[in-house]
Amino acid sequence: MDGIHDLGGKRGYGPVDVNEPQEPFHAEYEGREWGMSRTARASSITIDWWRHVRELIPADDYLNRPYFDSWAQTDMAAMIDAGLFSYEELESGVSTTPPGAQIETMDYDAVLKHNTTMASKFDRPVEAPPEFAVGQNIVTNAAGHAGHTRLPEYARGKVGIIISHHGAHSFPDDCAKGIETAQHLYTVSFSATELWGANANPNDSVSLDLWEDYLAAK
Amino acid sequence: MPSYDPKKITKIHQHLHSHLPSDPALRVKALETILVEKGLVNSENIDRWVEVYADDIGPKRGAHVVARAWIDPAFKARLLKDGSKAVDEMGFTGPASGHLKAVENTRDSHNVVVCTLCSCYPFAILGMAPNWYKTAAYRSRIVREPRAVLAEFGVELSEDVAVHVWDSTAELRYLVIPERPAGTEGMSEDDLAKLVTRNSMIGTDRDLKTGDV
Numbered sequence: 001m002d003g004i005h006d007l008g009g010k011r012g013y014g015p016v017d018v019n020e021p022q023e024p025f026h027a028e029y030e031g032r033e034w035g036m037s038r039t040a041r042a043s044s045i046t047i048d049w050w051r052h053v054r055e056l057i058p059a060d061d062y063l064n065r066p067y068f069d070s071w072a073q074t075d076m077a078a079m080i081d082a083g084l085f086s087y088e089e090l091e092s093g094v095s096t097t098p099p100g101a102q103i104e105t106m107d108y109d110a111v112l113k114h115n116t117t118m119a120s121k122f123d124r125p126v127e128a129p130p131e132f133a134v135g136q137n138i139v140t141n142a143a144g145h146a147g148h149t150r151l152p153e154y155a156r157g158k159v160g161i162i163i164s165h166h167g168a169h170s171f172p173d174d175c176a177k178g179i180e181t182a183q184h185l186y187t188v189s190f191s192a193t194e195l196w197g198a199n200a201n202p203n204d205s206v207s208l209d210l211w212e213d214y215l216a217a218k
Numbered sequence: 219m220p221s222y223d224p225k226k227i228t229k230i231h232q233h234l235h236s237h238l239p240s241d242p243a244l245r246v247k248a249l250e251t252i253l254v255e256k257g258l259v260n261s262e263n264i265d266r267w268v269e270v271y272a273d274d275i276g277p278k279r280g281a282h283v284v285a286r287a288w289i290d291p292a293f294k295a296r297l298l299k300d301g302s303k304a305v306d307e308m309g310f311t312g313p314a315s316g317h318l319k320a321v322e323n324t325r326d327s328h329n330v331v332v333c334t335l336c337s338c339y340p341f342a343i344l345g346m347a348p349n350w351y352k353t354a355a356y357r358s359r360i361v362r363e364p365r366a367v368l369a370e371f372g373v374e375l376s377e378d379v380a381v382h383v384w385d386s387t388a389e390l391r392y393l394v395i396p397e398r399p400a401g402t403e404g405m406s407e408d409d410l411a412k413l414v415t416r417n418s419m420i421g422t423d424r425d426l427k428t429g430d431v
Binding site for chain 1: 219220221222223224226227228230231232233234235237238242243245246247248249250251252253255256257258259260262263264265266267268269270271272274275276302309311312313314315316317319332334335336337342345346348349350352353354355356357358359361362364365367370371372377378379380381382383384385386387388389390422
């Protein structure tokens with residue numbers, strides 16, 4: 001969807017503040033939210049649906065509230081939607097249902113070990129052969145759609161060249177609707193002049209990872 | 219189960235906006251409190267996750283990957299071919315390392331990584347993303363005017379050095395392999411890793427310094 005999250009190429013955002021503390025967490029709540037994201041995300045809430053819920057945060061909050069606050073907001077909205085708790089329970093901090101089984105406490109080494117199991121794979125077997133080949137020119141869809149998609153606005157209706165093929169991966173546009181499908185995924189390179197016009201440096205490029213539905217032969 | 223209904227989500231966001239306190243710390247606390255009440259999280263485990271990502275898992279892991287690639291051409295070939303397998307050899311598999319792609323800087327080319335649509339980042343080898351990586355300023359501008367953004371980081375590139383921007387729109391995550399600085403022949407992997415900055419592995423730093431090892 002053409003939401004506030006689709007920031008690539010948008011004008012009007014200021015210089016990047018390159019100076020910040022080296023510490024991984026700049027406030028305690030950032031660490032709490034990070035820890036919750038590692039342990040508490042319900043399995044029915046897929047990454048694609050979660051990203052879509054985040055994209056739907058009202059634009060002024062999306063731009064102006066801190067990053068981990070937007071994760072918390074996304075968790076709360078997705079979990080309320082999925083029926084994990086109610087507004088009243090969230091606002092009061094009191095559960096109205098009997099507690100479930102408590103989660104086992106893990107020590108430092110157990111968490112470190114568990115971390116190694118979290119490299120999710122998104123490649124999926126499909127029967128269809130790839131429609132495009134490395135070295136082929138393609139053109140991306142000019143129109144977007146109202147749902148979740150990973151073709152940014154700045155790369156729509158543009159001609160690029162396929163530089164690698166990754167087999168088929170879960171297709172976010174469907175998965176964000178609860179429909180598990182997979183499609184061939186390609187890395188597509190676009191010249192800066194194709195994306196931004198003749199004033200861009202002709203040596204420069206931007207590459208994106210794009211699914212077959214986003215592409216047509218050129 | 220999720221509703222997959224964007225209209226319902228918009229209503230929930232609006233409700234939360236007007237009913238929860240504004241302070242992010244209080245909002246995160248409210249979430250943790252109800253998840254503990256429901257038996258969905260264990261606060262002690264959250265403490266451990268914070269410690270693990272403060273102490274063990276961070277950019278020093280990526281720096282070791284880069285240093286090994288500099289001194290071991292066979293490892294570098296494996297890293298460029300299949301980044302996920304190569305970091306697994308080093309025991310660094312973790313969140314967002316499942317489809318890892320390493321891209322290499324040369325004299326004539328510079329790579330820089332972004333996620334314009336959210337803020338995807340290779341946590342397993344670089345740890346927590348810096349704040350600037352998640353800002354609208356970086357996400358909007360790095361694809362359109364990468365040279366201007368890089369200059370803000372102190373990276374001045376001549377016009378004939380090609381800039382390649384990688385927008386992480388799928389589940390591939392990118393690691394930039396910076397150039398090995400001159401005069402570092404014979405240095406150990408541990409010492410070389412100390413030269414590799416986090417920003418150089420994202421692409422907002424380029425010429426690594428050799429002092430203070």
